[in-house]
């Protein structure tokens with residue numbers, strides 16, 4: 377399912393974001409991720425208004441960071457990828473990656489709203505002119521939240537062609553029945569991109585045919601055929617399960633052609649994986665920054681623990697791994713922006729970055745000793761948060777399988 381989907385990059389219009397001058401990527405810079413310095417600085421300033429105690433309080437209650445998301449929306453950071461003609465900044469994917477990396481480096485978490493940045497891509501690339509005009513300007517302004525993405529189902533798991541949520545056509549309406557699992561931000565979204573079957577798998581010409589994408593208006597759907605049930609998880613992620621019982625969706629909300637939805641969804645996954653990889657780079661930098669500071673400060677046996685190579689080397693190794701992964705993220709984003717196939721690179725970047733952030737997380741706990749487990753240091757919270765990215769949005773094994781069979785031509789196992 378991890379095809380080398382060819383995706384159209386977002387518009388290459390003149391960079392613009394809240395009046396700032398944007399400096400382009402400079403991949404050979406020794407500090408590889410210091411691209412878009414003005415955007416990064418502005419994101420850092422915004423995140424400084426939402427320090428550790430803000431996130432800790434939300435984490436305890438598993439509450440949604442409404443104020444943080446509103447501030448990002450107002451500053452225009454969530455609409456950087458929307459072309460200027462629809463009210464966005466018209467920047468490329470690397471700019472979006474810089475925003476999300478800085479959010480995570482600051483100790484904040486973009487998981488509450490990152491999908492507002494890229495889920496609109498399915499409308500932008502495959503929607504009709506009328507749909508683009510109706511939705512994109514309102515998504516750009518934040519008037520409409522499109523940040524729910526309904527693909528995963530309990531009985532299909534990673535094998536998306538096995539989904540069974542079905543949309544039956546009745547005149548100018550689709551009637552949807554079925555269930556979805558792990559659909560994040562559904563309670564905080566006005567619209568949802570929903571992948572469902574319009575032809576059953578056994579009736580379709582091939583397993584990936586017969587799936588369609590519907591844009592569901594959550595404001596009308598909840599209580600009229602859609603039930604949302606929150607799932608409490610090890611991190612604060614506002615994820616849910618969804619139950620559809622004869623939910624009626626106007627046929628005008630079909631995106632693109634009926635039966636071609638799987639391809640549209642794959643298109644968007646490259647952007648998602650690159651942006652989430654950037655979040656992992658931000659997490660790794662957070663852990664490295666915190667561990668370095670603590671190792672210089674904490675005195676044991678009459679000297680800073682950071683004087684011991686047993687403490688230094690894991691921090692240095694985390695930095696090397698983060699830097700290598702960051703270069704992969706930059707390379708994947710550059711391919712995406714050039715409109716080149718980048719499925720393999722997007723997946724490899726996500727794998728490398730999620731492993732770099734997890735190594736850095738473990739290192740930071742070890743460096744902090746007992747304080748690595750104390751809520752007030754934020755290490756344990758970020759440790760739980762960054763673990764997600766080896767499972768979602770795609771698990772490590774599935775990426776390895778793609779590389780093994782598509783790149784190295786090893787025999788397929790499924």
Ligand SMILES: Cc1cc2nc3c(=O)[nH]c(=O)nc-3n(C[C@H](O)[C@H](O)[C@H](O)COP(=O)(O)OP(=O)(O)OC[C@H]3O[C@@H](n4cnc5c(N)ncnc54)[C@H](O)[C@@H]3O)c2cc1C
Nearest residue numbers: 525526527528533534558559560615767768769770771773
């Ligand atoms: C917090 C959270 C938020 C999420 N948000 C969303 C969302 O907004 N929208 C959405 O659609 N989905 C979402 N997901 C779902 C996520 O994309 C899936 O959990 C992920 O893709 C893994 O699928 P699964 O859980 O069904 O695992 P399974 O497919 O059941 O796999 C379980 C394990 O087995 C391994 N495995 C399976 N088959 C093979 C194989 N052939 N070879 C080797 N290993 C294999 C997998 O790698 C995995 O480690 C979210 C998940 C979580 C936990």
